[in-house]
Amino acid sequence: MEKIVELGLLYDFYGELLTARQKEILESFILDDLSLSEIGELYSVSRQGVHDMIRRSTVTLRGYEEKLKLVEKFMSIKEKAAQIDSLLRNRQGEDIDKVKEISREILQEL
Amino acid sequence: MEKIVELGLLYDFYGELLTARQKEILESFILDDLSLSEIGELYSVSRQGVHDMIRRSTVTLRGYEEKLKLVEKFMSIKEKAAQIDSLLRNRQGEDIDKVKEISREILQEL
Known part of the structure; x- marks a missing residue:
């Protein structure tokens, strides 16, 4: 599955279990289709910081799917x-x- | 919905997010249909302790459903x-x- 599609699906199912901050950043990435730099500017975080947050959120969401298999x-x-x-x-x-x-x-x- | 049916459904969906101990106790209650006293004897916990664990697990599972609405x-x-x-x-x-x-x-x- 394409990575962004997978992330969108995981977010649809388990997004509500993330923190408010993680949700904001992921929504900017998945739904608003912003680049890492654009998201960084929006939330005053470095591009690398945004990258790390998205990576960590993805790991969290995949962890839920690994356990629950609901997707x-x-x-x-x-x-x-x-x-x-x-x-x-x-x-x-x-x-x-x-x-x-x-x-x-x-x-x-x- | 009958309480035990609701708990069974919630456990089916979100049980894997509980701790191993919570899972053991809930399974004895939901699947094996043991009484609180019987479960207490099995795991060397007081009847009240079993009651509290089941209550807390139920609150946790309901919290997941409140957020995710997957059931x-x-x-x-x-x-x-x-x-x-x-x-x-x-x-x-x-x-x-x-x-x-x-x-x-x-x-x-x-």
Whole structure:
């Protein structure tokens, strides 16, 4: 998995367990797509300081996933919901439409 | 939700974040269904000590759910997978059977 995608996923799941400061910095990096230097300027931290904070936060988030495996579980469910949607693509009927709607709801929750 | 059911769910999701000791005691309580006195004897702790440990572990686990809301999310998906299964109950066909199989797989993962 691409590193930034992995970090985004981990942050989605476990971000609330980080400190307020770690969250600010990671959000600037992942969501606002700022560079390390830009983040450093924003929070008056050196570029190297920002780099270290992101590295440490990543280690923390990976530690949670290693123990809980909830991202892995969710990804597997997401794949299954996509399969359901795909299997019913060419089918019609009131029930089937309802099933498609539900499988899309599952996809949106993940 | 019944308290023991809630505790079991929270333990399923976040149990790995507890200490080894907390895990032992909670498993004796939730999975082995031992009484506080029985657990106390097993680990040479007073009945009150066991009670306190379970209470504190419960507070810790609830704290994780308050922040992460992953049990809530999973329960919502579980309900949706059950709806899919139910909607297709009286339908047949190769694709439909596959969809039913997948929705049951989702249910088993949760």
